Every structure is written in structure tokens, then in C-alpha cells.
Amino acid sequence: MNNVGNAVTAARIAPAAVVVGIDGPSGTGKSSTSKAVAAKLGLRYLDTGAQYRAITWWMLSNGIDVNDAAAVADAAGKPEIVSGTDPSAPAITVDGADAAAPIRTQEVTSAVSAVSAVPEVRTRLTELQRAIAAEAPHGIVVEGRDIGTTVLPDADLKIFLTASAEARAARRSGELKGKEATDLAATQAALVKRDAADSGRKTSPLAKADDAVEVDTTDLTLDQVIECVVTLVEERRSGTESA
Ligand SMILES: Nc1ncnc2c1ncn2[C@@H]1O[C@H](COP(=O)(O)OP(=O)(O)OP(=O)(O)O)[C@@H](O)[C@H]1O
């Protein structure tokens, strides 16, 4: 076969790039599911929550009052945030410094909803997220709170994960065991409070897109959720699913 023939065959065989948005409240399994689905399907992966955490960490490290929306807005353009998109080794740097560990502290978790509610922060990160998604050669799984509604409204597939507050708190407590005291009721209260703040803000709140597929993960294992999403992506790619 000549070069033109090879190129035509390759184009027929290679699946088109696919863009998947996965949203949902905290602890529903977005990160675990997104990473696994991306790895299985050879797609890139973007954790937009890590970006909101990174900008929050920068604000705290630079003495910005995170409850002063005007101060946060003024500083929103200053930090340089770089996200890796390898699902097996997600990375994030702020001004060249590795931010993977510091963005997971309780201090950042408590402050992130206030910083995320500032429109200038959202505009900046939304632009960054769209640019990263546009550059993914075979497609990408992007997880967050507003991917289906705002960041990538034309995504090929939108998933909205849910789970009961009890199940989510139990999952989180399992993660914390041995590291911090695990008070299930306090963990659940903190989750519910952060969800309320994220759902209640004016600019691109946590919400299910009208055309998203809702998956309740309360009684599903992580493997079952991953399998479900992989099947939905494959159906979407082959055009066999009902719209
Ligand atoms: N279906 C499931 N069954 C049991 N445990 C799960 C399930 N899905 C995820 N988990 C576990 O729950 C914890 C939270 O999952 P994960 O971090 O993926 O959630 P998330 O939605 O990304 O949370 P956040 O928005 O707070 O980052 C992890 O320890 C993960 O292993």
C-alpha cells in the first residue's frame, strides 16, 4: 500500500479524539474514575479541582485574605499554574514549585470554595482548562464541578456522579485513617458544607448539565463505576447509544 493508502487506513482505524467531562460533588469518585477511564482508553486527564486548590494555595502562601474577593480577584492572574495530563502521574506546579502535596492540606480544603467563587479566578482557570483540552491529541477526561455546564459544553460525553453523603464521608474517612483523627460526622459535615458553597455560588456553580448522564455511585464499587463510564464512552464513540 502506498503512503496515501496507509494514511487513509490509519484514519479509518484510529478513533476520533473524544472529550469527556465528569462532574459531581466531593467524594463521589470523580478523580479515581476519571484517571482510570483515561488510562484504559489512552486519553489525557485533567483534574480541575487541583487547579482551584493550587491557586488557593498560592493566595494563602502570599498572604492574600481568601475572604476578600477583591484582593483575590486582583491577584488571580499572578500565579503560573501548570497541570500535567498523564493519568498515571498527575502533576501540578505553581510558579515552578511542585504543589501536589500542599494543595491537599486541610487549610487549602477549607479555603478553596471561597477562592473558587471569585469570577476572575474562574475566568482564568476556565481558559486554561479549555486550552489544555484542545491540545489533547486523542482526547481527554476532564473532572470538576462545571465542566459540562461551562468549561466544555460541547463535550462528547458528560457524566454527573452522585453518592449519598454517608457513603462519601465513609470513603473519605477511609482515606484519612492513620493520618488524622477520623470523625465520620465531622467529615460528612465538612463535605456537605463545601458542596453547599460550591452549588450556591453565582458563577458556574456545581451543577449537572441537562445532557449529562447521572450515575449514582452509592452502591457501586469503584470498578463498576469505571466499567460503566468506559462503556458509555465506547458507545458514544461508536454512535450506538441513545442520545
Ligand atoms: N464507588 C466507590 N466505592 C468505594 N470507594 C470509592 C468509590 N469511588 C471512589 N471511592 C473512594 O472514595 C474516595 C474519594 O474518591 P475521589 O477522590 O475519586 O472522589 P472525588 O469525587 O474526586 O472527590 P473530590 O471532589 O473531593 O476530589 C477515594 O478514596 C476513592 O478510592
Ligand SMILES: Nc1ccn([C@H]2C[C@H](O)[C@@H](COP(=O)(O)O)O2)c(=O)n1
Ligand atoms: N471545575 C471545578 C473544580 C473544582 N472547583 C472547586 C470546588 C471544590 O470544592 C474545590 C476542590 O475540588 P476537588 O479537589 O475537591 O475536586 O475546587 C470548582 O469550583 N470548579
